Amino acid sequence: MGSAERVIVALDLADAQAAHALVERAPAVRFWKVGLELFTATGPALIEWLKARGCRVFLDLKFHDIPNTVAGACRSATRLGVDLITVHATGGQPMLMAAAAACTGEAARLGIPAPAVLAVTLLTSLDAQLLEQQLLVRVGVSGYVEHLAALAAASGVQGAVCSPLETALLRERCGNDFLIVTPGIRPGGSGEGDQRRTLTPGEALARGADYLVVGRPVTTAPDPQAAFLAIVAEVDG
Numbered sequence: 001m002g003s004a005e006r007v008i009v010a011l012d013l014a015d016a017q018a019a020h021a022l023v024e025r026a027p028a029v030r031f032w033k034v035g036l037e038l039f040t041a042t043g044p045a046l047i048e049w050l051k052a053r054g055c056r057v058f059l060d061l062k063f064h065d066i067p068n069t070v071a072g073a074c075r076s077a078t079r080l081g082v083d084l085i086t087v088h089a090t091g092g093q094p095m096l097m098a099a100a101a102a103c104t105g106e107a108a109r110l111g112i113p114a115p116a117v118l119a120v121t122l123l124t125s126l127d128a129q130l131l132e133q134q135l136l137v138r139v140g141v142s143g144y145v146e147h148l149a150a151l152a153a154a155s156g157v158q159g160a161v162c163s164p165l166e167t168a169l170l171r172e173r174c175g176n177d178f179l180i181v182t183p184g185i186r187p188g189g190s191g192e193g194d195q196r197r198t199l200t201p202g203e204a205l206a207r208g209a210d211y212l213v214v215g216r217p218v219t220t221a222p223d224p225q226a227a228f229l230a231i232v233a234e235v236d237g
């Protein structure tokens with residue numbers, strides 16, 4: 001897989017018109033993430049539009065509910081023909097197992113590929129202080145992320161979302177077949193915004209991520225295609 005296929009761009013935009021315009025301005029991007037804001041506005045039509053252009057799609061709706069409800073959502077996501085989906089690891093093992101089984105079962109029933117299910121560990125907008133003082137978790141960021149990723153792996157989920165700072169730890173703990181996807185990517189000179197656990201694209205990939213997720217550094221750039229290509233060049237360099 002070339003570096004350009006390993007950089008997923010988050011289409012965190014308000015509506016289909018804005019999304020179409022951005023995708024058309026950055027044809028080098030081959031893998032797009034559709035998240036809560038855009039999917040709530042457009043529904044499946046935007047997914048179909050991206051797939052018709054030959055792009056891969058990460059549907060990031062971070063399901064977190066009782067197992068039966070999450071299984072139903074995972075079957076619906078599978079029918080959309082997306083490549084990756086997310087659930088929250090903190091839904092626990094019964095929910096994670098239900099998500100994995102629902103995707104493989106629905107895909108087999110329809111004779112289509114199943115999306116890979118990624119368990120979101122600790123959001124990259126949280127740091128050690130927030131984890132301890134607000135969530136009352138006292139095992140530290142890396143201990144917590146490692147625990148949740150191992151739980152996900154043991155539940156039949158194909159991968160995890162973590163910050164680039166925990167990637168090497170998860171690679172060692174969960175093995176080479178476990179997909180590791182890292183947001184919290186900040187090229188040199190770009191502001192952190194609401195992110196708390198970040199690294200540059202080159203550092204993140206060097207630590208063993210399979211995919212990077214980049215949003216605002218590309219979507220708010222004056223030239224999104226150039227911003228994306230600069231990230232790919234940094235990764236290659």
Ligand SMILES: O=C(O)c1cc(=O)[nH]c(=O)n1[C@@H]1O[C@H](COP(=O)(O)O)[C@@H](O)[C@H]1O
Nearest residue numbers: 010060122123124161183184213214215216
């Ligand atoms: O699941 C995600 O993709 C995700 C998990 C996480 O812990 N942190 C995180 O930032 N994300 C997503 O990654 C993207 C990061 O966007 P930027 O901060 O603009 O690069 C957003 O679409 C987030 O929803």
